[in-house]
Amino acid sequence: xxxxxxxxxxxxxxxxxxxxxxxxxxxxxxxxxxxxxxxxxxxxxxxxxxxxxxxxxxxxxxxxxxxxxxxxxxxxxxxxxxxxxxxxxxxxxxxxxxxxxxxxxxxxxxxxxxxxxxxxxxxxxxxxxxxxxxxxxxxxxxxxxxxxxxxxxxxxxxxxxxxxxxxxxxxxxxxxxxxxxxxxxxxxxxxxxxxxxxxxxxxxxxxxxxxxxxxxxxxxxxxxxxxxxxxxxxxxxxxxxxxxxxxxxxxxxxxxxxxxxxxxxxxxxxxxxxxxxxxxxxxxxxxxxxxxxxxxxxxxxxxxxxxxxxxxxxxxxxxxxxxxxxxxxxxxxxxxxxxxxxxxxxxxxxxxxxxxxxxxxxxxxxxxxxxxxxxxxxxxxxxxxxxxxxxxxxxxxxxxxxxxxxxxxxxxxxxxxxxxxxxxxxxxxxxxxxxxxxxxxxxxxx
Numbered sequence: 424x425x426x427x428x429x430x431x432x433x434x435x436x437x438x439x440x441x442x443x444x445x446x447x448x449x450x451x452x453x454x455x456x457x458x459x460x461x462x463x464x465x466x467x468x469x470x471x472x473x474x475x476x477x478x479x480x481x482x483x484x485x486x487x488x489x490x491x492x493x494x495x496x497x498x499x500x501x502x503x504x505x506x507x508x509x510x511x512x513x514x515x516x517x518x519x520x521x522x523x524x525x526x527x528x529x530x531x532x533x534x535x536x537x538x539x540x541x542x543x544x545x546x547x548x549x550x551x552x553x554x555x556x557x558x559x560x561x562x563x564x565x566x567x568x569x570x571x572x573x574x575x576x577x578x579x580x581x582x583x584x585x586x587x588x589x590x591x592x593x594x595x596x597x598x599x600x601x602x603x604x605x606x607x608x609x610x611x612x613x614x615x616x617x618x619x620x621x622x623x624x625x626x627x628x629x630x631x632x633x634x635x636x637x638x639x640x641x642x643x644x645x646x647x648x649x650x651x652x653x654x655x656x657x658x659x660x661x662x663x664x665x666x667x668x669x670x671x672x673x674x675x676x677x678x679x680x681x682x683x684x685x686x687x688x689x690x691x692x693x694x695x696x697x698x699x700x701x702x703x704x705x706x707x708x709x710x711x712x713x714x715x716x717x718x719x720x721x722x723x724x725x726x727x728x729x730x731x732x733x734x735x736x737x738x739x740x741x742x743x744x745x746x747x748x749x750x751x752x753x754x755x756x757x758x759x760x761x762x763x764x765x766x767x768x769x770x771x772x773x774x775x776x777x778x779x780x781x782x783x784x785x786x787x788x789x790x791x792x793x794x795x796x797x798x799x800x801x802x803x804x805x806x807x808x809x810x811x812x813x814x815x816x817x818x819x820x821x822x823x824x825x826x827x828x829x830x831x832x833x834x835x836x837x838x839x840x841x842x843x844x845x846x847x848x849x850x851x852x853x854x855x856x857x858x859x860x861x862x863x864x865x866x867x868x869x
Contacts, residue, residue, distance in 0.1 A: 432845055439603070439844040446602030449594050450613050456498045456587065457491035457617075461580050464495045464559070468568035475562060477816055483702060486826055489614030495559055497587035500551055502610055505592050508543040510696070512536055517753050541592075548588055552581030604837035612833040615826045622817040629815060644814060651805055651822055655831045658798055661690035663791050665784070669769045684769075688787060690795040692755050695828045697746035697796075698803045702825070705730075705739055731810045740800035747796035757784035802828065 434440055460466050476485040476493040485492040488501030516522040516536070525532035556577055560570045570576070591610060598606030630641040664685040730736075761780040763769075770776050774783045805823030810816065820826050 429845075433841065436844055436848055439841065442601065442603045446598050446604070446609070449598050449602060449606075450609075453498070453591060453594055453610060453613065454489065454617065456590070457489045457496050458494060459497050461495050461497060461499075461583065463571040463576060463580075464563075465568060466494070468563055468566050469493065469495055471562040471565040472559060475558075482820070483825060486618060486820070487611055487614055489610075489617050492555075497583050498591055499555060500548055500584050500588045501614070502588065502591055502595065502607060504547040504551060504588055505540070505544045505607070507547055508540045511543060512540045514753070541589075544592070545585060545589070548585035549581060552584045553577055555584065556580055603840055604833065608829070608833045609837065611829055615830050618817065619821060622815070622821065626815050626818040640813075644809075647809075648822060651802070651827065652831060654798070655802055655823075655827050656835070658691050658795065658802065659828065659832045659835060661791075661795065662687040663690065663787060664688075665787065666772060667764060667769050668772050669767065686760070686784075688755075688784070688791060690791050691747075691799055692788075692792070692795075693747045693750035693799075694832070695825045696750050697743045697799060698825050698828070700746045700750075701739055701742035701803070704742060705735065731807045736804045736807045740804055743800040743803050744796040747799055748792060751788065751792050755788055757781045757788065760784055 433443070472495065473493040476482050481492070484501070484503060487503050487506075488496075488499060491498040491501055512522070516526050522536070525535055528535075556570070563570050592607070595606030595610050598604065598609055600606075602609075626644070627641055630644075631638055664687055667684050667686055669684070758781050761777060761784065764771070764780060765776045771780055771783060774780050802823045803825075805827075806819040809819035809822040814822065821830075
């Protein structure tokens with residue numbers, strides 16, 4: 424049994440064994456914290472809040488928080504404020520010259536940007552904390568319960584939730600340093616997987632106990648899910664390799680350069696960011712209707728509130744395609760790539776250095792981004808097709824969207840790190856057919 428032999432090899436490597444056990448310990452601490460309810464809140468009165476987080480953007484927030492959002496936990500705000508702050512800092516590093524200069528300063532500049540990211544995270548947490556408490560108060564009143572009143576409860580709860588989120592961030596960094604994989608991404612992965620067993624069991628019970636296709640329909644769902652996962656793996660791993668030739672240089676008695684290498688250009692360079700941006704925009708109509716006092720909803724707004732309807736998913740897919748091009752354009756800089764090649768005496772065979780190289784790379788990115796954007800949009804709207812086919816709301820989230828792409832990407836990156844430890848100690852890899860290929864570039868999930 425190759426699987427048993429691989430597990431034995433993993434256990435033999437002391438450093439890898441300690442990293443895996445450390446990761447499991449930190450994950451257990453995180454999962455325990457998601458069930459620690461804010462002082463003064465009755466856990467039995469959270470039914471309305473849990474019902475609110477079954478769909479829409481709040482379902483996404485609850486998924487990233489590992490269920491802590493719907494449990495009114497001290498970890499309720501989760502890791503999303505840090506992700507939001509990181510995105511803002513990434514955009515500023517592209518648009519603001521002073522941030523661009525910091526990026527070019529190497530390790531010192533990176534530490535400074537990380538410090539400002541944490542300050543921005545605390546600011547977002549101090550804003551989101553009272554907002555979360557207002558929504559929690561509304562949901563508690565819906566079931567006939569009141570939240571403790573007073574400024575002290577608001578301040579103390581906000582501080583506890585902010586401290587909880589920063590503690591989750593600290594856990595993620597410790598996983599990165601002492602454990603296996605990227606800690607922040609792994610914590611998001613744990614939050615997604617935590618919902619899978621219950622959703623899968625409920626779907627199985629629903630199919631076998633009701634007249635909805637029975638066991639055959641459930642097995643067909645599993646087959647479709649496996650096909651979607653295979654497609655997501657191709658989307659995450661897909662690259663176009665551009666050959667690069669480096670000119671020979673002779674310094675003293677040594678020769679440098681002359682070897683051919685490749686520039687891996689990702690088919691989906693934007694990862695899950697277009698889906699997150701598009702979901703945020705599609706949540707605006709629901710917010711407008713929710714804050715309005717009118718009981719009747721026009722057909723125009725109603726069409727955008729039905730996340731399994733045609734117009735909602737059509738606009739959602741178009742936004743994803745547009746944001747894919749936008750985010751790829753601001754993160755992939757062909758001009759800088761061409762300048763770096765020229766500075767290091769490298770060139771693409773058959774293409775002149777400088778502007779011609781920049782135009783060539785730009786044209787390749789346009790060609791590979793188009794199918795990548797369409798496939799990303801298809802993966803994003805797959806949960807809608809699953810709901811139309813009768814799949815439950817909770818289980819349909821695993822048929823596509825942000826959760827599936829993050830799950831696939833983080834699992835591949837983690838397995839690649841484990842395989843690297845095995846190969847470094849002269850053991851066989853995880854797969855007999857070849858090495859596991861993770862995501863090119865950053866291992867962050869967002």
